[in-house]
Every structure is written in structure tokens, then in C-alpha cells.
Amino acid sequence: MEEITSAELFKVIGKNVKYYRKLYNLKVGKMTQEDLAEIVDVSTALIGGLESDKINQGISVFNLWKISNALQISIDKLFDNSDSSNRFIEN
Numbered sequence: 001m002e003e004i005t006s007a008e009l010f011k012v013i014g015k016n017v018k019y020y021r022k023l024y025n026l027k028v029g030k031m032t033q034e035d036l037a038e039i040v041d042v043s044t045a046l047i048g049g050l051e052s053d054k055i056n057q058g059i060s061v062f063n064l065w066k067i068s069n070a071l072q073i074s075i076d077k078l079f080d081n082s083d084s085s086n087r088f089i090e091n
Contacts, residue, residue: 004081010059014051015051016078016080020073021033021051024071024072031071036070039070040063064078
């Protein structure tokens with residue numbers, strides 16, 4: 001198993017949340033950070049911070065589960081550390 005720090009894990013999760021939220025926008029319909037925050041019942045700042053790698057606090061597994069459900073993906077996709085999951089997200 002690959003060693004990873006908590007900061008690196010937050011970065012991976014954040015990149016994947018951003019990727020799958022944007023993919024949801026393309027395939028299903030619009031999902032803004034505000035929309036996702038409302039569904040998950042967290043602040044928009046938390047979603048924005050997570051996506052922009054500016055979060056240094058934990059996020060509960062329950063909230064990650066709610067994010068994955070909102071984005072219609074399995075929760076394990078949020079932990080995928082391969083570059084292939086983020087191929088069109090640079091912004």
C-alpha cells in the first residue's frame with residue numbers, strides 16, 4: 001500500500017471531487033459548489049477549499065459518502081490517486 005500524508009490525501013480527494021462534479025455537469029446537469037454544499041449540508045467554503053487544495057481540516061466519511069451519492073459515484077473514486085481520473089481538470 002502506498003504511503004500518503006493526510007495533506008496529500010485531502011489533495012487527492014479534492015481533485016476527485018472537482019473532477020467528478022465537473023463530469024456530472026457534462027453528463028447529468030449543472031452542479032455548482034454551492035449546489036453540492038447544500039446537498040451535503042456543509043458550507044460552500046468547505047467544498048471550495050477541498051477542491052482548491054486549501055483545506056487543512058478533516059472531512060467526515062459520512063460527508064464523503066454524501067458527496068459521492070450526490071455525484072452518483074462510488075465513494076472509492078474519491079480516493080483514486082491515479083492521474084487518469086483528473087485528465088481534463090487543470091483549473
